[in-house]
Amino acid sequence: MESVSVTLAGADRPVLRSVDLSVEEGELALVVGRTGSGKSTLLGAMCGRVPHFTGGTLRGRVLVHGRDTREHRPRDLADLVGVVGQDPLAGFVTDTVEEELAYGMEQLGLSAATMRTRVEETLDLLGIPELRDVPLRELSGGQQQRVAIGSVLTAHPRVILLDEPTSALDPVGAEDVLATVTRLVHDLAVTVVLAEHRVERVLHHADRVVHVAPDGTVSAGEPAAMMATSEVTSPVVELGRWAGWQPLPLSVRDARRAAADLRAGLRGRSPSPVSPRAAAAGRREPVVRARGLVVRHPGEVLAVAGVDLDLRAGEVTGLMGRNGSGKSSLLWALQGSTAPTAGRVRVLAREGGEVNPAGLPPDRRRERVGLVPQSAADLLYLDTVGGECAQADRESAAPPGTCARLLARLAPDVPADRHPRDLSEGQKLALVLAVQLTADPPVLLLDEPTRGLDPVAKAALASTLQGLADDGRALLVATHDVEFVAECADRVVLLAAGEVVAEGPTAQVVLASPTLAPQVAKVLRPGPWLTVDEVRTAVDGEER
Incomplete structure (x- = not known):
């Protein structure tokens, strides 16, 4: 993206402003920012939907594997770019899971044998073979999200754009989907640009963090450097910033290594008792x-x-x-x-x-x-x-x-x-x-x-x-x-x-479940701590 600014129809100011950004082949870029800051618009500009479908004005240039989105509409990029939006149901065009997984490949003219093989592979990758013949509208929200991701994966694109891909998934389902995405990045050199508010799920997989500010400016860098000042972050990063850990941990594993002294200092203590209202x-x-x-x-x-x-x-x-x-x-x-x-x-x-x-x-x-x-x-x-x-x-x-x-x-x-x-x-x-x-x-x-x-x-x-x-x-x-x-x-x-x-x-x-436990609980296990605020309150109270 070279000097890209986007102004939507009827808007009095740009949603994105003077964006210069490069995402390398085989890189997983995590896009973060406040709700409404322009993350979806950024993804839309990367695949040509902005401005070809949304209207408005795009200034500057967006190149996807050498193709300029000013000259190539989204359909001209379909063999390169796969897109999964926030609302999976809105993007479905068929009736059943198997038909939806095959639809994109049909539009690309792939052979029946290839389509059958890729459908089976994708059903197994996402752990949904039992849903093959189920009508899409009968699926839960999380199941719909998996099918939407699968419908993109079957086309084997070189770039995948994912907008809130795990928002409707349970923790285990989210890990399964992200494991599939990272396998594509590591083994097949697929480029993935992923916008996600659930930063704690994705941050430790990311090669780069792209931050979209409320004023439309965009910055990018190494995850640890970006998280040092980002207002959109994960509990692990929030705990690390409060505790002053260097280097700043991005995963539970790294945070546990840094938290030995904190765990020792909290041993034998517990959070404040339940609130009077709850009691x-x-x-x-x-x-x-x-x-x-x-x-x-x-x-x-x-x-x-x-x-x-x-x-x-x-x-x-x-x-x-x-x-x-x-x-x-x-x-x-x-x-x-x-x-x-x-x-x-x-x-x-x-x-x-x-x-x-x-x-x-x-x-x-x-x-x-x-x-x-x-x-x-x-x-x-x-x-x-x-x-x-x-x-x-x-x-x-x-x-x-x-x-x-x-x-x-x-x-x-x-x-x-x-x-x-x-x-x-x-x-x-x-x-x-x-x-x-x-x-x-x-x-x-x-x-x-x-x-x-x-x-x-x-x-x-x-x-x-x-x-x-x-x-x-x-x-x-x-x-x-x-x-x-x-x-x-x-x-x-x-x-x-x-x-x-x-x-x-x-x-x-x-605390009794490894999948339901929040990040702070995993870092400070076996202590009974759930949130950074609980830890901060306990330590600050002791210091006073």
């Missing part, structure tokens, strides 16, 4: 009580298998489990939009007694249980933010301005005349949260709310959810983000094959 919540009657809950989907797919679950006011509960374990199905059954096949759900009513949310009309159901789905923007359908807020007030019979005030509290300075689709992922989430909270439900369910959020936005979301719990709400958050759970959740419920296999205080559940 009080444990003594309250459940606001939501599910017993023997069973959910079967068409085709006799058993998604939820006899779950018993209690949610209490003032408590944030993390719902975890591998992709396809039944988390989303459980949320929709608790909210009442999906009627359970067996069992029952009861929610405490404000006027006393209990109600079955599945038996309520939608407007009354919202007053009992709010739900933010995986794709929060699916709930936004009007042309302006102000219109969405006004409609939420009307539907919830709330005083005019209620939703707008909630939005201002969650995400200040969101223009009322802005189209919701033009908001950053964090702003979209805040708007949907405000819409749901306008009905003032005592229970709030969130499905993968951290997708597309940078670490700063996730910290703000954690603070928001804990504030809602302080106000007396019960919250259930389904997520694969173990770092977010460590920061936010008071309690964790672990699902496997639709069943609850573990339940208890956050530290008790996540």
